[in-house]
Amino acid sequence: MKRNCKDCEIEMKEAFINPGLGMFVLQHDFKSKLFDKLSKINTLVCPNCGYIEFKAEKPELFK
């Protein structure tokens, strides 16, 4: 997943949010069963200005 910073136009780097307990996930519905319809969140950071961008790995879950 390559993407350039919208401000600096240089390549953003993959980053990992550390929530302390494991990876950050996006859930389809608050009432969904645990581990049902979860998408990993891909995170990119601009090494120049620090701009951070999130993208759901499985956007189709949210249709």
Ligand SMILES: [Zn+2]
């Ligand atoms: Zn930037």
